[in-house]
Amino acid sequence: MKLVANLKLTPTPAQERELRLTLARCNEACNWLSERAWETKTFRQYDLHKLCYQAVRAKFALSAQVAVRCIAKVAHAYKLDQKTQRAFRKHAAHPYDDRILRFVCDEKVSLWLLSGREKIGYVGSDHQRQLLEHRKGEVDLMFVRGQWYLAAVCDFDDPKLLTPEGMLGVDFGIVNIATDSLGERYCGAKVQAYRERYAKRRATLQRLGTRAAKRCLRHISGRQKRFQKYENHCISKRIVSTAERSRLGIGLENLKHIRARVKANKAQRKRLHNWGFAQLRAFIEYKAKRAGVPVVIVDPRNTSRECPACGRIDKANRPTQSEFRCVECGHSNHADHNAAGNIARRAAVTQPMFAHKCAPCAVESRQL
Known part of the structure; x- marks a missing residue:
C-alpha cells in the first residue's frame, strides 16, 4: 500500500528566497514546454524530451535531471487528455528524484536549487519518519499557504489480514x-457547532466586502475543512x-x-x-x-x-x-x-x- 509523508521544511530567509526562485523557474520552464508540446502536438515524454531537452536547459539554465523532471511533469499532465493546453502556476508543486534530492540525516535534506545544492532542515512526527524508511520514487516540493513541504510517497507491503472472530x-x-x-x-455536535460558527462568520465577512474582510476570509480559509x-x-x-x-x-x-x-x-x-x-x-x-x-x-x-x-x-x-x-x-x-x-x-x-x-x-x- 502507498501512503504520503508530508515533511515541513524549515529554510532560512536566504534559502526561502532560493526556493521561491527555483520553483518559479521550474514552472516557467514547464509552461514553455507545454506551449511547445501543444504547438507540435508532441505529448509523449520520449518525443518531448527529444524535441525540447537541449533548448529547455539552455533557455532556463536548468541542470540535466531537473530538465528531465520538467519534461516528465508536462508529459504526465497531458496523459488525461490532449483537448486543452496545460498551464502551471508560478509556485505549483514540482517533483524531485534521488539525483537532485537526498536525505542527509533525520533533520536535513539536500535539495538542488538554482544557486546550487542546499541543506535545508525539516520537521516531522515519529510516524512520518517511520514512513520515510519505505520511501519510493519522487518527492514533491510544495509551497502551501506560505509554508514549504516535501510530500514523499512511501510504499510498503500490505500486512497479513487477521482472521476475525466477528x-x-x-x-x-x-x-x-x-x-x-x-x-x-x-x-457530531462539535463538528456541527464549528461548521455553524464559520458559516456565520463567512457570511458576515462576505456581506461586508471590504479589503479587510476579504483578507480575513483568506486567513480563515480551509479551517473548517x-x-x-x-x-x-x-x-x-x-x-x-x-x-x-x-x-x-x-x-x-x-x-x-x-x-x-x-x-x-x-x-x-x-x-x-x-x-x-x-x-x-x-x-x-x-x-x-x-x-x-x-x-x-x-x-x-x-x-x-x-x-x-x-x-x-x-x-x-x-x-x-x-x-x-x-x-x-x-x-x-x-x-x-x-x-x-x-x-x-x-x-x-x-x-x-x-x-x-x-x-x-x-x-x-x-x-x-
Missing part, C-alpha cells in the same frame, strides 16, 4: 458521525483500534451517491452536503489495511428500519432520529446502534469465512 458494524450519520455495533457513539479532517482521523483511528483489539473485522455501509438519492429540505441541505462520510470511510479503510483488519462494504438499504429480533422492516420502526421501536415485536434500542448491529450481521453473512462461526452472535454478546 464483525464490528459502523453506521455513519450526521447527528452521530459514526456509531459502532458495540454501542460506542461518536457525536481541516478541523473536520482532524475529527475524521481521530474517529477512524478509534474505530480501527477497537476492531484490532477485539479481533473483529469492520463492516461499513456503501453510501456512494447518497446525496443524489436522499431528499432534504432547505434547512437540512447545507448540513447534508457538508457530511464527510466518504473521507471517514477512506480513512477507516486505509488504517484498517495497515493494521491487517478486513473491511467489508454492505448495502445500506433499510439498516435503520430493520428489527434484529423479528426481521420486520417498516418506516414506522423509527419514530424519531434516535429511537428504534419495532411495531411488530416491541424491540427497542438506540436507532444508530440498531443500524450498526444490522450492518455487522450483513457484513458477517457477506463473508463465507463467517458462515460457520456465528459472527452475529459474537457481536450481540458484546452488546449485552
Whole structure:
C-alpha cells in the first residue's frame, strides 16, 4: 500500500528566497514546454524530451535531471487528455528524484536549487519518519499557504489480514458521525457547532466586502475543512483500534451517491452536503489495511428500519432520529446502534469465512 509523508521544511530567509526562485523557474520552464508540446502536438515524454531537452536547459539554465523532471511533469499532465493546453502556476508543486534530492540525516535534506545544492532542515512526527524508511520514487516540493513541504510517497507491503472472530458494524450519520455495533457513539455536535460558527462568520465577512474582510476570509480559509479532517482521523483511528483489539473485522455501509438519492429540505441541505462520510470511510479503510483488519462494504438499504429480533422492516420502526421501536415485536434500542448491529450481521453473512462461526452472535454478546 502507498501512503504520503508530508515533511515541513524549515529554510532560512536566504534559502526561502532560493526556493521561491527555483520553483518559479521550474514552472516557467514547464509552461514553455507545454506551449511547445501543444504547438507540435508532441505529448509523449520520449518525443518531448527529444524535441525540447537541449533548448529547455539552455533557455532556463536548468541542470540535466531537473530538465528531465520538467519534461516528465508536462508529459504526465497531458496523459488525461490532449483537448486543452496545460498551464502551471508560478509556485505549483514540482517533483524531485534521488539525483537532485537526498536525505542527509533525520533533520536535513539536500535539495538542488538554482544557486546550487542546499541543506535545508525539516520537521516531522515519529510516524512520518517511520514512513520515510519505505520511501519510493519522487518527492514533491510544495509551497502551501506560505509554508514549504516535501510530500514523499512511501510504499510498503500490505500486512497479513487477521482472521476475525466477528464483525464490528459502523453506521455513519450526521447527528452521530459514526456509531459502532458495540454501542460506542461518536457525536457530531462539535463538528456541527464549528461548521455553524464559520458559516456565520463567512457570511458576515462576505456581506461586508471590504479589503479587510476579504483578507480575513483568506486567513480563515480551509479551517473548517481541516478541523473536520482532524475529527475524521481521530474517529477512524478509534474505530480501527477497537476492531484490532477485539479481533473483529469492520463492516461499513456503501453510501456512494447518497446525496443524489436522499431528499432534504432547505434547512437540512447545507448540513447534508457538508457530511464527510466518504473521507471517514477512506480513512477507516486505509488504517484498517495497515493494521491487517478486513473491511467489508454492505448495502445500506433499510439498516435503520430493520428489527434484529423479528426481521420486520417498516418506516414506522423509527419514530424519531434516535429511537428504534419495532411495531411488530416491541424491540427497542438506540436507532444508530440498531443500524450498526444490522450492518455487522450483513457484513458477517457477506463473508463465507463467517458462515460457520456465528459472527452475529459474537457481536450481540458484546452488546449485552
